[in-house]
Amino acid sequence: SYQSLLYRRKSSSIKSRGSSKGRLSISGRLNTERRKSQMEQRRMEERKNLISCRQWKAGARRYMKRLTDDAHTFLSSMKLWRSDIHQIEGMFGTGILSYFSFLRFLVALNLIIFLVMFCFVMLPMIIDPHPIRNVTYNEHQGILINYHEHILDLLSGEGILERTYLLYGFYKSDEIRFPMFTYKLPLAYLLTTLGYLLLSLLWIVKRSAEGFKRHLIKDEDRFQSFCNKIFAGWDFCITSESAAKQKRNSLLYELKTDLEDERIKQKMADRTRKDKCRIYFLRVILNMFVIGVLAVCFFCIYAATTFSQKAENRNKKVNFIVDLIHEYLPSIVITLANFITPLLFSVIINFEDYSPAFEIRFTLMRCVFMRLTSIAVLLFSLWSQLKQCGTDPCSNQKLCNCWETRVGQEMYKLTIFDFIIILSVTLFVEFPRKMLVHFCKCPLAKMWGLQEFSIPQNVLEIVYGQTICWIGTFYCPMLPAICTIKYFCIFYIKKLSLIKNCRPATRPFRASSSHFFFLGVLLIGLILACLPISISLPSQACGPFSNYNTSWEALPAAVEALPQNAKNFINLLGSETFAVSFFVVTCLAMFYVIALAGAHKKVINQLREKLVMVCRLDSLQSEGWPVKNPCTEIFPGFCVTGGPGQTLPDPEAVSGPECPSGQIHTAAPQSQQAEPQLPHQLLQQLQ
Amino acid sequence: MTFLTKQEILLAHRRFTELLEGDERNHPNPRVPMDVILTLTELKSNPFKKRICQVFSTSENRDGSLTFEDFLDLLSAFSDSATLEIKSHYAFRIFDFDDDGTLDYGDLEKLVNCLTGETADTRLSSEEMRQLISNILDESDIDKDGTVNLSEFQHVISRSPDFVSSFALFLFYPVFSVPNDAILHCFI
Numbered sequence: 032s033y034q035s036l037l038y039r040r041k042s043s044s045i046k047s048r049g050s051s052k053g054r055l056s057i058s059g060r061l062n063t064e065r066r067k068s069q070m071e072q073r074r075m076e077e078r079k080n081l082i083s084c085r086q087w088k089a090g091a092r093r094y095m096k097r098l099t100d101d102a103h104t105f106l107s108s109m110k111l112w113r114s115d116i117h118q119i120e121g122m123f124g125t126g127i128l129s130y131f132s133f134l135r136f137l138v139a140l141n142l143i144i145f146l147v148m149f150c151f152v153m154l155p156m157i158i159d160p161h162p163i164r165n166v167t168y169n170e171h172q173g174i175l176i177n178y179h180e181h182i183l184d185l186l187s188g189e190g191i192l193e194r195t196y197l198l199y200g201f202y203k204s205d206e207i208r209f210p211m212f213t214y215k216l217p218l219a220y221l222l223t224t225l226g227y228l229l230l231s232l233l234w235i236v237k238r239s240a241e242g243f244k245r246h247l248i249k250d251e252d253r254f255q256s257f258c259n260k261i262f263a264g265w266d267f268c269i270t271s272e273s274a275a276k277q278k279r280n281s282l283l284y285e286l287k288t289d290l291e292d293e294r295i296k297q298k299m300a301d302r303t304r305k306d307k308c309r310i311y312f313l314r315v316i317l318n319m320f321v322i323g324v325l326a327v328c329f330f331c332i333y334a335a336t337t338f339s340q341k342a343e344n345r346n347k348k349v350n351f352i353v354d355l356i357h358e359y360l361p362s363i364v365i366t367l368a369n370f371i372t373p374l375l376f377s378v379i380i381n382f383e384d385y386s387p388a389f390e391i392r393f394t395l396m397r398c399v400f401m402r403l404t405s406i407a408v409l410l411f412s413l414w415s416q417l418k419q420c421g422t423d424p425c426s427n428q429k430l431c432n433c434w435e436t437r438v439g440q441e442m443y444k445l446t447i448f449d450f451i452i453i454l455s456v457t458l459f460v461e462f463p464r465k466m467l468v469h470f471c472k473c474p475l476a477k478m479w480g481l482q483e484f485s486i487p488q489n490v491l492e493i494v495y496g497q498t499i500c501w502i503g504t505f506y507c508p509m510l511p512a513i514c515t516i517k518y519f520c521i522f523y524i525k526k527l528s529l530i531k532n533c534r535p536a537t538r539p540f541r542a543s544s545s546h547f548f549f550l551g552v553l554l555i556g557l558i559l560a561c562l563p564i565s566i567s568l569p570s571q572a573c574g575p576f577s578n579y580n581t582s583w584e585a586l587p588a589a590v591e592a593l594p595q596n597a598k599n600f601i602n603l604l605g606s607e608t609f610a611v612s613f614f615v616v617t618c619l620a621m622f623y624v625i626a627l628a629g630a631h632k633k634v635i636n637q638l639r640e641k642l643v644m645v646c647r648l649d650s651l652q653s654e655g656w657p658v659k660n661p662c663t664e665i666f667p668g669f670c671v672t673g674g675p676g677q678t679l680p681d682p683e684a685v686s687g688p689e690c691p692s693g694q695i696h697t698a699a700p701q702s703q704q705a706e707p708q709l710p711h712q713l714l715q716q717l718q
Numbered sequence: 719m720t721f722l723t724k725q726e727i728l729l730a731h732r733r734f735t736e737l738l739e740g741d742e743r744n745h746p747n748p749r750v751p752m753d754v755i756l757t758l759t760e761l762k763s764n765p766f767k768k769r770i771c772q773v774f775s776t777s778e779n780r781d782g783s784l785t786f787e788d789f790l791d792l793l794s795a796f797s798d799s800a801t802l803e804i805k806s807h808y809a810f811r812i813f814d815f816d817d818d819g820t821l822d823y824g825d826l827e828k829l830v831n832c833l834t835g836e837t838a839d840t841r842l843s844s845e846e847m848r849q850l851i852s853n854i855l856d857e858s859d860i861d862k863d864g865t866v867n868l869s870e871f872q873h874v875i876s877r878s879p880d881f882v883s884s885f886a887l888f889l890f891y892p893v894f895s896v897p898n899d900a901i902l903h904c905f906i
Contacts, residue, residue: 255857255858255874255877255878256857257850257853257854257857258854258857258858258874258878259878259879259880259881261826261829261830261833261850261854262809262813262871262874262875262878262881263875263878263880263881263884263885264833264880264884265764265765265766265833265884266884267764267766267796267884267885267886267887268884268886268887268888269763269764270759270760270762270763270890271763272762272763274763275763275764275765276835279765279833279834279835279840280835280840282833282834283833283834283835283840283842286830286834286842286846286850287842287846290842290846290849290850293849293853294849639860639873642860642869642873643860643861645869646860646861646867646869646870647861
């Protein structure tokens, strides 16, 4: 809830209260005399029953719970930017909050990746007791390095930066001999790469699992979406009038959207054959147009990359600005394409006549495809240049000698340019727009209005940046550190822009369903990042893998050096017998889990039907039919009723759902020892 | 019995006595009228403030006035550690505008209007309202009698992930009034 986070109560002992076992219900005025005597009776029994062992167990449980809750509170208070994010949530809601917490997640991820790379790859080289720094192929020595060259080198990753830890070419392929042991740098490089990819995968899956569980439950209850919004829609913690107004607006908007979705679904179901043919034909034409546009963009990127590589190969320094443009040409073309295509897609989708929710998703899918494929096209164009190496005498010398460094430089340039673009758009587009809207009196400016913070486009931007980071880390090991700093700065830039320049979105963004979507897009980027590494052929002139034919050869070479037992064990792990049996065991586990889920669903349906029957029998009873006791008939042994002379329930027994009753005054909250349990809790006990 | 801690009860007492007039403070069991209760910041912006007061009020003429015990009941039902059953019970009573024990079309219509706003341009049209309420009844009315009774309501609420966290109310510590001994501690 918005405001409750802003005004956190000082007493933190709230959460440390244990379960409500032993707690009686509130407001004695609701209890009748009968219940008061029951309570006293139960209390005496409780005192008798609680022997010291049970007391100690209960006390220990409470202590552990308090300890874990305190630990959780402490850990969450240590999170980066906690107060900033609370402030944003209070002002703009949970949709925009999801963007900023996603950004925080990426900062943490990049930092961890950099630490891993640093510890296992850079640190051994830094503390190498016998450093041999071979001169790399790139000859810049003896040439006067003037000021412009420095800046150009810094921006393009060439020159002096090639002789630093930044790029792949600097790392050597020999073993590092320490006094105690030898450290195989190629193996470490390969394993660290695999390690950070695996770590990213696990962390993303863990994050999306939390959202996925909630998404699945919500999916199950899609039939209940209206009830959720109406009965649980209002946040009672809201205290400011403006937040209340915003909540009302967002609720109204959501209800209207949902009702409209339903109406549109109805309309779509009512379409005639002729209408359908017309619409499908239109959709095919528009999709072909979209594919055409994408093809043109990809061709432009390919041409720009080839031109840029050729221009660098010539090695003629024309002019600072022109050189810079030559260096950054692929980045410029990619950014332009990524800017124009979303606008085009959002115009086209209006003609395709989909439902509103699907429209948003489909446009996003197209934008995602555009962004990730543009990176793939860049890599492909570099690779096609590489293929010419052996055959073409006029081929790019620098590229052929140490192509990994070139790729690393391209990724570095993309990252830097991305950051510059975000900064300049905020400074030179959003701020002037705000000035214009505030100080200019013309109606056009008022109509244009303030910038709206478009969450999907912003998230795609940072996913794009993160994909480049993953691809580029293999070729440019310091890229995660650069990305950490970049995202750190972007957080403050975006926060400032949000607070100063943006107005709250007219279409409230559904954070829960899209949280899962954004993590899914991130996963696609991760898979794309795995491809270049898996099909790499290392260059022989530089880098850790110059002694091998493929980078994967470092693994078998290391296995060979192990003692015989370890070798046998690893061979066993790699053999077919192990793979097949592991696969079979995984399949069995999956079948078991699927069967369990099916059983759960069945039991829930059964319970629901029983509940219906209880309701019906109860309404019959209230009409005077001779129905004895609906609850105990349908749920034998489970029910707790307040009838006179009824034996008190065994405290260990399961208690069923509260007996439904039509009259409100007799349906007071029952005071029982075990709390009335919800269907899923019942289910757990039935297992 | 209550779900509040001792500290929360003390805070509630402090806030309650702030609402009383000078002479009422000496009364053994003062009763605060509804419009004074509604000046509390925690309730001011709540669209259900009147219903909340009416539900927790124990006065004979059902005018929504609260004694301190009623006030504690209110805070207890809305506190973090109240059970889902308690909360859903009181939510049902709050949403039942005509106090007849079921949520029928009129109750649901008033509920939706409270949520979306009272002015004419923030309400749903009557067609949309009809569609919405028929959807709600489809989802929650198990025995198909056209109304939602308490058990159906509780069944729906138990499947809702947001209910417990949104049906909660906390009293704030008054920002500028510091206890005297705390001031002393600052200077020592």
